[in-house]
Amino acid sequence: MGLYSFGMKGYSRKDTIAAIATAPGEGGIAVIRISGVKSVEIVQKIYSGQLSQYKSHTVHLGKIYETTKELIDEVVVIYMKGPRSFTGEDVVEIHCHGSNLIARKILQRLVEEGARLAEPGEFSFRAFQNGKMDLLQAEAVQSAISAKNELALKAAEMQLQGQLSGKIRYLQKQITDVTAIIEAWVDYPEEGLEFATEDEIKDELEKVASALKSLANSFHDGKLISSGLSLCLLGSPNVGKSSLMNALIGKERAIVTDVPGTTRDLLSEEIRLGELHFTLTDTAGIRQTEEIVEIEGIKRSHAAAKEADLILLVLDVTRGLTTQDEELLRKINGSKTIIVWNKIDQDQTPPFIDAPNIVHTSAKELMGIEELKKTIHEVIWHGKAPDKTGIVITKERHFHSIKQALSLIEKALLDLRLSTSPEFIAYDLRMSLHALSQIIGTNVTEDILSSIFKNFCVGK
Ligand SMILES: Nc1nc2c(ncn2[C@@H]2O[C@H](COP(=O)(O)OP(=O)(O)OP(=O)(O)O)[C@@H](O)[C@H]2O)c(=O)[nH]1
Numbered sequence: 363m364g365l366y367s368f369g370m371k372g373y374s375r376k377d378t379i380a381a382i383a384t385a386p387g388e389g390g391i392a393v394i395r396i397s398g399v400k401s402v403e404i405v406q407k408i409y410s411g412q413l414s415q416y417k418s419h420t421v422h423l424g425k426i427y428e429t430t431k432e433l434i435d436e437v438v439v440i441y442m443k444g445p446r447s448f449t450g451e452d453v454v455e456i457h458c459h460g461s462n463l464i465a466r467k468i469l470q471r472l473v474e475e476g477a478r479l480a481e482p483g484e485f486s487f488r489a490f491q492n493g494k495m496d497l498l499q500a501e502a503v504q505s506a507i508s509a510k511n512e513l514a515l516k517a518a519e520m521q522l523q524g525q526l527s528g529k530i531r532y533l534q535k536q537i538t539d540v541t542a543i544i545e546a547w548v549d550y551p552e553e554g555l556e557f558a559t560e561d562e563i564k565d566e567l568e569k570v571a572s573a574l575k576s577l578a579n580s581f582h583d584g585k586l587i588s589s590g591l592s593l594c595l596l597g598s599p600n601v602g603k604s605s606l607m608n609a610l611i612g613k614e615r616a617i618v619t620d621v622p623g624t625t626r627d628l629l630s631e632e633i634r635l636g637e638l639h640f641t642l643t644d645t646a647g648i649r650q651t652e653e654i655v656e657i658e659g660i661k662r663s664h665a666a667a668k669e670a671d672l673i674l675l676v677l678d679v680t681r682g683l684t685t686q687d688e689e690l691l692r693k694i695n696g697s698k699t700i701i702v703w704n705k706i707d708q709d710q711t712p713p714f715i716d717a718p719n720i721v722h723t724s725a726k727e728l729m730g731i732e733e734l735k736k737t738i739h740e741v742i743w744h745g746k747a748p749d750k751t752g753i754v755i756t757k758e759r760h761f762h763s764i765k766q767a768l769s770l771i772e773k774a775l776l777d778l779r780l781s782t783s784p785e786f787i788a789y790d791l792r793m794s795l796h797a798l799s800q801i802i803g804t805n806v807t808e809d810i811l812s813s814i815f816k817n818f819c820v821g822k
């Protein structure tokens with residue numbers, strides 16, 4: 363692999379890079395990480411022990427000093443000689459006391475002695491460049507760090523362990539084999555058919571296409587799992603949206619009164635339902651009004667509903683369907699909505715609505731809340747929870763490449779049926795291989811690489 367410039371400035375991989383690897387703020391310890399050919403030499407200049415004599419992967423206690431020889435901190439140092447390190451280069455980790463000030467001082471000293479501050483994701487980028495992991499795995503490191511729920515973590519860990527990479531490589535191998543045979547048809551039209559019959563080729567490609575299809579289909583779940591979901595309470599004033607918000611999160615977060623128009627602004631809370639992480643947003647009740655603050659609030663309600671993955675449209679059984687409700691029902695996207703008939707403690711029968719997902723609750727008496735949670739799950743997963751052991755695609759980038767590869771394979775299959783000249787079929791198959799190699803990172807442009815790695819955190 364060639365020399366990629368990194369970030370905007372075309373940094374060289376010859377530099378020795380350093381960063382604070384732990385999160386900012388106070389903690390038990392903070393870790394400063396340094397990677398590159400000069401790691402040992404640079405750390406040695408500020409450190410009391412004899413680093414060059416340490417065995418690789420051993421832990422040592424020592425001291426870090428200012429230029430003036432004044433003590434900065436007592437630290438633990440770990441030396442990991444390349445290529446047996448995260449980046450594949452010589453890496454030194456300095457574990458100091460968990461204060462931002464100390465960590466920054468040590469980092470400052472490293473820079474004074476010749477290290478360069480690492481760009482976000484540059485350690486992972488080097489690990490990728492040095493063949494310690496492929497692009498999928500490098501991305502998985504970041505996904506694991508930012509995972510908001512067990513399912514997201516599980517998907518990231520599987521990707522990190524190379525399950526998705528393995529699957530992609532396996533499909534690449536299948537396509538390559540078929541391509542080789544088709545190219546033999548081109549080169550030796552007489553003998554070519556001895557390698558495999560057209561039916562066998564079709565069979566193979568159909569298997570590949572179906573595997574790609576199921577990977578592409580896993581993106582629906584994968585996206586939900588990894589990005590978390592937004593739920594939005596919407597409805598006319600006074601129907602009990604804020605009361606439902608409180609019932610769902612289990613605390614008195616939103617103000618509830620019997621005055622219509624109580625909620626004026628969006629109010630969001632993080633909630634977990636089962637294994638999923640949601641952001642639940644309470645909104646201002648929708649109605650015609652001249653009141654300036656309320657008008658702005660209602661504008662925000664509409665915006666939140668548009669953004670949401672799922673809308674809980676709240677209706678009041680004591681009022682039935684108002685014209686306002688009917689208008690809302692017409693406006694929103696039915697497939698991403700659950701109708702919630704609230705205030706069922708009032709013993710009124712709600713009118714019929716032709717909608718797929720309807721739940722009855724009493725936010726006040728906490729009735730139907732579990733049923734509502736269950737329905738949220740069903741609607742989100744289209745009635746079927748994801749298979750935890752399956753490989754899922756969690757990134758748009760992967761989804762895009764898989765779709766691309768799939769459509770090329772389908773094109774090749776069609777061409778086979780139409781007995782198109784084998785050159786064209788081979789070409790499509792080569793292009794599909796190219797699309798797949800983009801996922802693993804064997805065939806990606808510098809732009810794509812920097813756009814991926816720049817979203818990582820510094821020190822990773
Ligand atoms: N009987 C009964 N009353 C309820 C129920 N849920 C809410 N209420 C009452 O309905 C009134 C309005 O409740 P809120 O939760 O403030 O309604 P809202 O939809 O947030 O209203 P706005 O913020 O004005 O849009 C309050 O007096 C609540 O106590 C319910 O399930 N049963």
Ligand SMILES: [Mg+2]
Binds near residue numbers: 646
């Ligand atoms: Mg409210």
